[in-house]
Amino acid sequence: xxxxxxxxxxxxxxxxxxxxxxxxxxxxxxxxxxxxxxxxxxxxxxxxxxxxxxxxxxxxxxxxxxxxxxxxxxxxxxxxxxxxxxxxxxxxxxxxxxxxxxxxxxxxxxxxxxxxxxxxxxxxxxxxxxxxxxxxxxxxxxxxxxxxxxxxxxxxxxxxxxxxxxxxxxxxxxxxxxxxxxxxxxxxxxxxxxxxxxxxxxxxxxxxxxxxxxxxxxxxxxxxxxxxxxxxxxxxxxxxxxxxxxxxxxxxxxxxxxxxxxxxxxxxxxxxxxxxxxxxxxxxxxxxxxxxxxxxxxxxxxxxxxxxxxxxxxxxxxx
Numbered sequence: 271x272x273x274x275x276x277x278x279x280x281x282x283x284x285x286x287x288x289x290x291x292x293x294x295x296x297x298x299x300x301x302x303x304x305x306x307x308x309x310x311x312x313x314x315x316x317x318x319x320x321x322x323x324x325x326x327x328x329x330x331x332x333x334x335x336x337x338x339x340x341x342x343x344x345x346x347x348x349x350x351x352x353x354x355x356x357x358x359x360x361x362x363x364x365x366x367x368x369x370x371x372x373x374x375x376x377x378x379x380x381x382x383x384x385x386x387x388x389x390x391x392x393x394x395x396x397x398x399x400x401x402x403x404x405x406x407x408x409x410x411x412x413x414x415x416x417x418x419x420x421x422x423x424x425x426x427x428x429x430x431x432x433x434x435x436x437x438x439x440x441x442x443x444x445x446x447x448x449x450x451x452x453x454x455x456x457x458x459x460x461x462x463x464x465x466x467x468x469x470x471x472x473x474x475x476x477x478x479x480x481x482x483x484x485x486x487x488x489x490x491x492x493x494x495x496x497x498x499x500x501x502x503x504x505x506x507x508x509x510x511x512x513x514x515x516x517x518x519x520x521x522x523x524x525x526x527x528x529x530x531x532x533x534x535x536x537x538x539x540x541x542x543x544x545x546x547x548x549x550x551x552x553x554x555x556x557x558x559x560x561x562x563x564x565x566x567x568x569x570x571x572x573x574x575x576x577x578x579x580x581x582x583x584x585x586x587x588x589x
Contacts, residue, residue: 271351276300282356283317300330374409383469386414393472395498404442417461431497482507484531488547489521507582518554531581541565
């Protein structure tokens with residue numbers, strides 16, 4: 271088939287590689303505009319752009335389609351069989367949706383109608399879901415509201431992180447994507463409308479959302495947040511004026527009660543922090559400007575500060 275591919279992050283680039291290693295012809299790639307990234311705020315293109323450039327594929331980078339009619343004209347001239355969308359980040363207007371012969375197909379990282387929107391993997395773990403998967407969906411003007419063409423599920427493990435769940439979903443696509451496209455081209459796919467009453471929404475993750483509220487939330491919920499936001503976003507707290515990113519932790523019910531935010535160093539050189547209902551054992555932490563370290567390494571390097579301050583605080587203003 272003649273395919274236009276639209277996507278932006280590494281998850282999208284993985285799917286583009288699958289297409290590049292297939293018999294399908296990629297006639298155009300669409301990705302988000304370059305943006306500032308990293309400490310130096312250097313302009314950086316997406317992983318999808320890098321792959322398109324490497325393979326000499328024509329590239330479009332519209333900030334929006336409504337403000338870029340030329341991009342729509344280019345797609346009309348290509349006359350693709352499908353536009354395959356994977357974590358693109360822009361809504362496709364009806365002028366684009368009607369271009370491909372077989373429609374615009376979204377490869378979505380959840381079992382729709384659960385977790386429509388921008389951050390389905392993170393919201394799945396934050397929500398404590400036991401199951402996730404990939405949904406192949408025919409796009410329409412609503413946000414992930416179109417008919418489902420195929421769903422493939424996987425189990426969400428008890429200690430799942432966003433990174434490990436994304437790896438599982440990639441493995442699903444590795445097996446299913448090309449098979450699905452073949453069935454679509456042969457007319458073997460049946461559409462199934464979504465039940466809108468069952469829909470939930472995966473809103474974008476904000477920086478503020480990563481901050482840990484030790485008083486308001488229990489250990490299991492904070493543990494889910496740390497796993498859901500690692501490694502892309504990161505959950506954080508403060509020790510004095512130093513911002514701390516928490517990378518790995520686990521709820522613990524056996525320790526004696528510790529007040530929310532208060533730190534405890536055990537004889538075994540383990541670090542615990544109190545939550546609303548119980549406590550967390552900190553396994554991996556990253557102070558601002560430093561490399562990640564284990565809980566015991568953190569105790570060794572920050573012992574005097576830990577003994578002086580004795581707690582993690584929610585806001586810099588509290589310290």
